[in-house]
Structure formats: structure tokens, C-alpha cells
Amino acid sequence: MAADYSASDFRKGLRVEADGIPYVISEFNFVKPGKGAAIYTCRLKSLIDGNTYVRNFRSNDTLKRPDLEERTMRYSHKEGDDDFIFMDENFEQFTLSGKVLGDNQYFLFEDCEVHVLYHNNRPVDVTLPTFIEKEVLETEPGARGNTATNTLKPAKINGNFEIQVPLFINQGDTIKIDTRTGEYADRVLKK
């Protein structure tokens, strides 16, 4: 098994294991009192139940890498309010909840390949392709208002989900989104 993470490896988004439970570091801060030694303050979010707690680490502390199994599958469709249906290569069906998917649920599209992480047969996290394309369903037209101080505007891409886009993006345009950050990445020119 791979080496443990040392405190200097800790960062937001890192998946770790403590007391047999997989966590993601949901908030991270580094403090160093005066001439003293560093204190790494982490909010750990359980990948099992979503509960969080704050824990302090010193330089010599370590955390285990979580023992997670990765499965590749494709998005099929949504059922009801919160059930997202995926298939693996054997057409076996899997259901993931919106809680597990987080903001990624707004970036899914039909046949999108995703990597799902399982801990003891329970899905705990999902990785999408780094860049996905979405149509802008609604946004204010053109460059309105004070362009010197306001260079971005909100755009709805999926239901009521909004992201910030440059002013030249119009309703009906297709944009590329970076799923790691959930940020606008580029405009996709129509052929």
C-alpha cells in the first residue's frame, strides 16, 4: 500500500483515512504562531455520512491513504428527484444520489464516462471528465452595465444552476466547464 500522507501534503480536496473512515479535507488552513511550529487545521468531511469535524495536526503527523476501489461507468438518466442512474460495461445498473454527486450532477450528460470511488461497496465520490460542454439556457444578453468593473455575469446551464461567464456569452451558446473547479473554461464555437 502507498505511503501515508504527511501533514505537508494536506490540502483541500485530499482524500484521507482516519480511524478506518474515509474523509475528504473540506477546509484546510496552515497557521504558524509567531516563532513556533506549524499547525495544520483541517476540517474532515466523512465520505460515509457527510459529517464534518475539525482536527489539528503538527508537522510530524500523518494520515493514511483511504482504501478506495474505482469503477468506471457511464451516465444513463435521472429518475425522480435525486436518483442518477449509471451503467458499467456489463450494463449493470448503479444508482448514485445527488448528495454523493454534489455539483457534478449539473455537469452530467448522457453517456458521460465517470469514475466512481467505492469504500466497502458504498459509492463515496465521483470524478467526471476534466472538461465537459454545456449549453447556456439563460443569461442576460451581451455586455450590459459597467464593463470596467464587471466582466462576468451569471448564466444558467442546467435547471437553476448558475456559473459565472464572460459578458460575450449568449443564451444558446455552448461553453466548456472545468469540472475540477466548476468554473467556466472556454466558449465552444459552432461548426
Added chain:
Amino acid sequence: MLSQRSPYLEHARLQALKPALQLRSHVLHALRDWFRREGFMEVETPIRLPTPALELHIDAEPSGAGFLRTSPELHMKRLLAAGCSKIFQIGPCFRKGERGDRHNPEYTMLEWYRTNADYYCIMADTESLLTHISALCSPPFALCPSPWPQLCIEELFLQHAGWNPVESYDAERFEHDLVHKVEPALPRDTPVFVMDYPAPAAALSRRKPGRERVAERFELYINGIEIANAFSELIDPAEQRCRFEAWARERQSAGAPVYPLDEAFLAALELGMPPSGGIALGIDRLIMVLLGATSLDAVMAFREFRS
């Protein structure tokens, strides 16, 4: 990996930083104005050094055959020993692995030193300088008029942590309680000087004459955030060498890199450095608190990307 962030998002981010950059420019102008008025000489000392200032918990970034400076302190003290009496410097410093809301591996430090002075003189300087800056720049978070409270760390610990670190020092407990119990209890409506540290946390400060367990060191806090660290400087070459050697041993046993002693600095102390006071003040953090912000993201235009 380089960021593939959209240039439009970068553009928007930098545009939002314009007021912070403007405030930084005003603050730098105002502080140079104050130092000139007070008769200080602006100096520049090397950024790349053969060996960095050895401290227990500061790691230096290697650069070529040497290291990037973690502070200009030792070179500025050599200038004091050579007869410069009031000097200041503004410039970049580098500390390996320090990254967080209030840390960046590269940042801008202001240091100033006076000969024939102690940490009380530096407190008076600090009040005068920052009051001048606050009046001239009218920042969103203006500083209240001085004098500012001078709080002994011994009393702060007795009151908020329930023990006395001067009488029985425990580094780990001291640092933990400082961050989690004492700093949160500091006043927010005025800058404060937290002073008289336990001798084992003296760093490069002298012990208080007549009370050897206490070091003549203070830290300036604004809005609960540590902004500056000051000393009545240690000028005894034998004690200085002992401290360097003790830190080197401790670093070695902790598995941290051990840097060669700065013999040129120790030689300057041997020849004689006048009693002096000095201070290091983080410019980025100062701008941050003057803006009422809590992260360096609000004041530094370009922070190193971490993949």
C-alpha cells in the same frame, strides 16, 4: 501543472484586486515618507544568501549554491554593528512550505532597526508609523488612536489558558493554546502589543535584565492577526552561538535541514553591536487587515499555483 483557468476569469479576479493594489501603493509611499521624516536610511541586503538565518521552525528555499533569505535580519544587524544607527528595508522573503490564508511562501517584509534602543522604542515607532499610514491612506479598516494596550503574555495565558508558560514552558502546549485560546481572546477594536515571551521562545531577543525567564520580545496583533514581531536584540555573541547550536541540534533530531552557522554575523557581534531594537512586519498582512480582509488572496495579485 499550469492552470488552465480561463483568461476571462483571471481578468475578473485581477480587476477585483485593483483597490487592494492601490492601497498597497499608498501604504508603501506613506511608510517611506515616515522613515524619511524620522531620519532612517533605506538599505538593501542580499536576497540570495550562502546560509539562511537559522531558526528552529523556519525552512529556507534552496537557490543555486545558497538559499533565498527567510528574513534580512542578520545582514541588517551587521550594518548596525558597522555604525548604521537607523535603518529600514522593504523586500521579498521566502519561507518553504508556508502556505495558507495568512501565509505565502514568498511575501514582502518590512524590517527596521535602531541602535541604542530597546523593544519599547520599537513599540513607539510602530504606533507612530501605523498611525501615520492609517491617517494618510484612510483604509476601510482604520486603526484606532495610540497608545495601544501592552499585554504581557504571562497574564494572557493565566487568564485565557489557565497556566503560566513563563514559569513552566511546554512548546507544544504554548503554541496550541496561543492559537486556540489566547489569540481568539485578543481585543479587536484596537491593535495590541503581546509582550514578554517565555525565554525558550525568545528567538533572537535578549532576556529581560533582572528577569531571565522572560524575553524582551513583542508581537503586534491587529484584529486578532499577528502582524509584526520585535525584539530588544540579542547582542551577546556567546549566547547567540549557543542558541544557534541548540536550534541546529533540535532541527537535526526532528529531521529538518540544518544550515551552517552565519559566521560573518557572529564575527560582527564579536566586534560589538550596540544595544538595539528591531522589528519585522509583514506588509501583505498589514494591507490585508487594513482592508478588513482575512485572506492574503484579497491582497496578493499573484500567488504561487499549487497543482
